[in-house]
Amino acid sequence: MHAAAYYRVSSKSQDLAMQRLAVERAAAARGDVIAGSYSEKMSARTISRPELDRLRAAARAGHVRRLYVYRLDRLARSGIRDTFEVVEELRRHGVELVSVSDGFSLDGPAAEVVLAVMAWAAKMERLAINERISAARERVESEGRKWGRPSRLDDDGTARARAMKAAGRSVREIAVALKVPKSITSGKAGGL
Numbered sequence: 001m002h003a004a005a006y007y008r009v010s011s012k013s014q015d016l017a018m019q020r021l022a023v024e025r026a027a028a029a030r031g032d033v034i035a036g037s038y039s040e041k042m043s044a045r046t047i048s049r050p051e052l053d054r055l056r057a058a059a060r061a062g063h064v065r066r067l068y069v070y071r072l073d074r075l076a077r078s079g080i081r082d083t084f085e086v087v088e089e090l091r092r093h094g095v096e097l098v099s100v101s102d103g104f105s106l107d108g109p110a111a112e113v114v115l116a117v118m119a120w121a122a123k124m125e126r127l128a129i130n131e132r133i134s135a136a137r138e139r140v141e142s143e144g145r146k147w148g149r150p151s152r153l154d155d156d157g158t159a160r161a162r163a164m165k166a167a168g169r170s171v172r173e174i175a176v177a178l179k180v181p182k183s184i185t186s187g188k189a190g191g192l
Contacts, residue, residue: 003027
């Protein structure tokens with residue numbers, strides 16, 4: 001059995017370790033060894049993602065026979081159609097899908113209904129997350145504060161960067177001198 005695993009988190013600050021541990025335990029309990037692993041730190045608002053695309057290609061080539069995911073929403077959070085597209089493609093190429101934490105089997109006569117409900121719930125959760133982020137942004141901005149990450153440069157650092165730029169120093173030289181990424185001094189993020 002060619003067993004593989006797909007892991008996904010939405011942001012770079014999140015960690016895949018919990019998913020890996022749960023999947024490895026479930027695979028071991030079934031006598032499987034995870035031979036291929038696909039992981040990415042990207043939103044599931046679209047099913048066009050590099051590692052998911054690589055996994056789908058491996059399934060089409062017959063390299064995956066059983067795929068473990070932590071939860072179904074790791075594959076897609078963009079609705080029922082996208083979830084069915086991915087799951088049906090995997091099935092068409094002989095891949096058995098195992099969801100470790102959802103608590104249901106993706107086989108049998110009720111599987112389609114369960115898939116549809118889980119896909120709908122995943123999309124609703126994504127929409128709820130977006131609403132919470134939007135509400136938090138409005139609250140922060142209504143309090144007169146800036147939304148987003150705090151600036152890596154304080155007022156003094158910004159003034160120094162502007163002075164160096166006016167003196168003809170390159171973005172790289174400014175970034176090295178201030179010990180910040182080039183993107184901070186390029187004008188895109190720092191407004192220099």
